[in-house]
Amino acid sequence: MEKSVSRPATFEDLKKVIRSLNEQNADYLLIGGYALYAHGLYRTTTDIDILTVPTKGAAQKIINALLVLPDKAAGGIEPSWFEEKDTIRLADEIVVDIMFNAASETYDTLKKYAEIVEIDGIPIKTLNLAGLLLTKKTFRDKDKTDRSILEQALKLLQKE
Amino acid sequence: MRRVGARKEAEIVYNASAEKLREGALFNDEMQKIMPQPAGFITKGAYHFKTHEEANSHWDKSLAKLVSNYGKKRFTPGNF
Numbered sequence: 001m002e003k004s005v006s007r008p009a010t011f012e013d014l015k016k017v018i019r020s021l022n023e024q025n026a027d028y029l030l031i032g033g034y035a036l037y038a039h040g041l042y043r044t045t046t047d048i049d050i051l052t053v054p055t056k057g058a059a060q061k062i063i064n065a066l067l068v069l070p071d072k073a074a075g076g077i078e079p080s081w082f083e084e085k086d087t088i089r090l091a092d093e094i095v096v097d098i099m100f101n102a103a104s105e106t107y108d109t110l111k112k113y114a115e116i117v118e119i120d121g122i123p124i125k126t127l128n129l130a131g132l133l134l135t136k137k138t139f140r141d142k143d144k145t146d147r148s149i150l151e152q153a154l155k156l157l158q159k160e
Numbered sequence: 161m162r163r164v165g166a167r168k169e170a171e172i173v174y175n176a177s178a179e180k181l182r183e184g185a186l187f188n189d190e191m192q193k194i195m196p197q198p199a200g201f202i203t204k205g206a207y208h209f210k211t212h213e214e215a216n217s218h219w220d221k222s223l224a225k226l227v228s229n230y231g232k233k234r235f236t237p238g239n240f
Contacts, residue, residue, distance in 0.1 A: 007200035011185035037184025038176035076206035087215040089207040117178040129174045153172035
């Protein structure tokens with residue numbers, strides 16, 4: 001693979017990134033493909049998606065955490081980008097998307113759906129199914145498919 | 161509908177599960193290994209997008225470039 005492009009993230013990358021976020025006490029929620037896995041919805045993904053808070057304080061912690069990646073591309077992130085609440089894509093050896101809202105849901109609105117799972121001694125902050133479904137209410141085709149499956153599953157679970 | 165085989169579909173659960181996350185992540189690792197071409201396609205760097213649409217467009221364009229490059233390599237005259 002070309003060295004100038006990122007490669008797909010692996011399970012080991014996920015653990016490395018999350019461990020580093022935890023060490024920095026960063027406020028984050030794991031969303032996207034890896035969060036779907038935690039609920040039994042398996043489809044391929046190539047990146048790690050995290051939702052965080054739009055403050056300079058959060059920026060420094062997230063940037064420090066992502067400097068764990070080998071190319072140190074996080075050094076190119078401006079802390080002021082966080083306050084502008086825009087989407088940041090870090091393409092280091094792997095891609096990490098840093099978001100401040102997902103389908104208009106923010107870290108603060110999703111906090112009540114937060115759950116922690118522990119893998120190999122690493123606590124991972126993610127969302128329950130209801131919270132994850134809220135992040136999928138977007139126009140993207142990929143999200144429409146995910147949403148349809150999650151909505152059907154949620155209905156079945158509520159009947160039980 | 162006629163069911164062939166006895167493989168059980170993965171069960172979707174309300175509360176996040178460490179075991180399911182592990183299983184899904186390992187499944188993804190295996191799927192990436194069997195891809196016909198390397199699936200990395202975003203040029204390295206730190207990007208700042210004003211909207212999700214802009215971020216999605218960057219993703220799609222980068223993916224299209226990968227597919228196009230792969231096609232060029234595959235269909236070079238004499239490369240059949």
